[in-house]
Amino acid sequence: DGGITQSPKYLFRKEGQNVTLSCEQNLNHDAMYWYRQDPGQGLRLIYYSQIVNDFQKGDIAEGYSVSREKKESFPLTVTSAQKNPTAFYLCASSITPPGTSHSNQPQHFGDGTRLSIL
Amino acid sequence: GESVGLHLPTLSVQEGDNSIINCAYSNSASDYFIWYKQESGKGPQFIIDIRSNMDKRQGQRVTVLLNKTVKHLSLQIAATQPGDSAVYFCAETGAQKLVFGQGTRLTINP
Numbered sequence: 001d002g003g004i005t006q007s008p009k010y011l012f013r014k015e016g017q018n019v020t021l022s023c024e025q026n027l028n029h030d031a032m033y034w035y036r037q038d039p040g041q042g043l044r045l046i047y048y049s050q051i052v053n054d055f056q057k058g059d060i061a062e063g064y065s066v067s068r069e070k071k072e073s074f075p076l077t078v079t080s081a082q083k084n085p086t087a088f089y090l091c092a093s094s095i096t097p098p099g100t101s102h103s104n105q106p107q108h109f110g111d112g113t114r115l116s117i118l
Numbered sequence: 119g120e121s122v123g124l125h126l127p128t129l130s131v132q133e134g135d136n137s138i139i140n141c142a143y144s145n146s147a148s149d150y151f152i153w154y155k156q157e158s159g160k161g162p163q164f165i166i167d168i169r170s171n172m173d174k175r176q177g178q179r180v181t182v183l184l185n186k187t188v189k190h191l192s193l194q195i196a197a198t199q200p201g202d203s204a205v206y207f208c209a210e211t212g213a214q215k216l217v218f219g220q221g222t223r224l225t226i227n228p
Contacts, residue, residue, distance in 0.1 A: 042219055106152050
């Protein structure tokens, strides 16, 4: 079955450590997204990528970095500069970026990675 | 600026009753809206969407209503079941990205 796979499901970060969250999709989607969700809150956009080798900052990009070397993969690195990294991280993809006049498509989500601080 | 919000953070209904979850949006240029369901510890799951050239769309047990005049979106769930317990988010398309509301937690009373 096609879908989005996030790993690991749970991750712990030590002080001063960078950690990388994996997101893989086999839906052949062009666009991929990373969101952060805090308890009882909605989703906030960290980074998004509309095409391979291109990505843009979202609303809360500070302390995070991404790469998009392959269409199916969009890893997120939580750097030591992110002072409050404890959250639920969600990856999503869509067949075309939202706002495209000829087609708006829903984003499909993975089941998230829960990051905590040791 | 853009914002999408929900009128009620929690909603409690009796099993078998209909549920109505509301959402207000501020960007009158938004032309695509989505409802998601999120169960505990999981990612949001697509429920139904609607484009701005429509005012109503029906799915299986769900209906989305769009009132562009007052910038209001609602999700109606018919014959609510225990499996409908979750947090429901609305989202609108704006500036090349989706803007999500805060979410409404739906609980079902037996």
